[in-house]
Amino acid sequence: MGRPDKAARAAIARRRSDAIDLKLAGVDWLTIAHKLAADPTINSDGIAYPQGYGIERYAKGQEPPADDTLINAACRDVRKALTDRRTELNDDVDAMRQLDADRLDRLFFVAYKKAVRDQDLLAVDRTLRIMERRARLLGLDMPTRTELAGPQGGPLQIENTTLAELDALIALTERDTP
Template identity: 65%
Template sequence: MARPTKAQRAAVAKRRADAIDLKLAGVDWLTIGRKLAADPAINSDRVAYPQGYGSDRYAKGQEPPTDDALIHAACKDVREALAQRTTDLDKSVEDLRAVEMERLDKLFFVAYRQAVRDGNLGAIDRALRIMERRAKYVPVEISQRLEVTGADGGPLHVETADLAELEALIAVTEEAASGSDGQ
């Protein structure tokens, strides 16, 4: 089988775009198949659609495709066109991500240099924010789930305390810590 020409590939791409447009408009599969058929005898517009369904058969003077074949061809066109659009979108997203990463790298370099060289606290904060933004594009950290439970995996018992009770607990804890250091 000969490789399709540039004009044939363009016609197939147009047919697939038309198939998607018709499906989005709510047209049923058989009607799409007939509208995009190559044989004017079954084409709902009574024209030979360029690179339409059954174009090989039409060129050879053979019977047009069956309704089932037209439905199958329309479904296949929509599926392949959507897959191509998804691939194109994924590529566009990757290209955009690469551009954004380059921008963040340049900004980070400036902030990092000022943070390290001058100890500029604003630059340190800015560098950290750029790192956080960068991590959204390329996750580096492994998220962890921390679960706190009470005894034997039961619910955690929480008590409230006023300021005087908290200060007393802190004092007792500090005394215990300093007492254990002296032993």
């Protein structure tokens, strides 16, 4: 089976979007799988969902996939849709970051020119603030090393705590809080 054509890719994208919308609405996996199944005999709406789960089997007139297979397909769709959305969001963030960097470059040029030409200390301060903001935006500053230490600079003591112990500690804290 080759790459789906444009219409099939659009239908798959729609199915994935529907799957994630249903999951966000709190619908269980099996219900999602049945709602988005290609075979009208198992589709909860009684329709042949375009590019629905089990489309290959339905197209060949075979029995629909088992429930666990349908659930796995729904899970894969939601995972893939979330990954795609995360990628799109990252692309949008990168574009916004570049736009802000361009704006800061323009502001920097104006402030720098005034700082150098007029020897204006306020312009020097503004230039430095723009440089600092740009460095933070683009991650140009070296990371700061942070070290945690216990009492008198000694090692931290880490303990395992049971849920019951945590609940008791929270109750104790809530009781002592005015």
